[in-house]
Amino acid sequence: MGSKRINLNYYPTCPNPELTVGVGRHSDVSTLTILLQDDIGGLYVKGDNDRWIHVPPVSGSLVINVGDALQIMSNGRYKSIEHRVVANGSKNRISVPIFVNPRPCDMIGPFPEVLEGGEKASYKQVLYSDYVKHFFSKAHDGKNTVEFAKI
Numbered sequence: 058m059g060s061k062r063i064n065l066n067y068y069p070t071c072p073n074p075e076l077t078v079g080v081g082r083h084s085d086v087s088t089l090t091i092l093l094q095d096d097i098g099g100l101y102v103k104g105d106n107d108r109w110i111h112v113p114p115v116s117g118s119l120v121i122n123v124g125d126a127l128q129i130m131s132n133g134r135y136k137s138i139e140h141r142v143v144a145n146g147s148k149n150r151i152s153v154p155i156f157v158n159p160r161p162c163d164m165i166g167p168f169p170e171v172l173e174g175g176e177k178a179s180y181k182q183v184l185y186s187d188y189v190k191h192f193f194s195k196a197h198d199g200k201n202t203v204e205f206a207k208i
């Protein structure tokens with residue numbers, strides 16, 4: 058299913074990383090994101106107790122992040138991961154995320170198979186392009202975008 062989008066992210070050295078937002082906290086709108094990062098580091102995910110956990114670069118490995126579309130389609134079984142990027146004080150950083158997305162024209166909502174045992178839907182059907190438009194209509198705001206699809 059769907060469309061793929063590849064971004065090439067370049068984070069130049071930042072003399073005052075503590076005063077700068079690399080990428081603000083957000084969850085991706087994808088189903089899954091496959092991320093290649095170089096050896097600099099700076100990606101953090103939100104863990105239990107709202108603690109930020111650094112995702113250390115591991116040579117030859119990819120980071121797989123769950124996105125909002127999969128959270129919605131799985132009726133919350135899989136939770137999208139909130140993450141952010143902190144700039145580096147002495148080195149440039151590059152990352153290459155591949156966002157595996159539904160197609161813009163797809164309606165997304167909990168899969169019928171997920172609800173067939175009588176589970177109540179937590180999300181409504183939304184046009185994926187509307188969901189993405191909503192995401193880009195505002196500043197990054199943690200996991201608030203998914204509220205757009207909440208019942």
Ligand SMILES: O=C(O)CCC(=O)C(=O)O
Binds near residue numbers: 085094100140151
């Ligand atoms: O640079 C990274 O490690 C992550 C970038 C990111 O979160 C994004 O492009 O959505």
Ligand SMILES: [Fe+2]
Binds near residue numbers: 083084085140
């Ligand atoms: Fe992201």
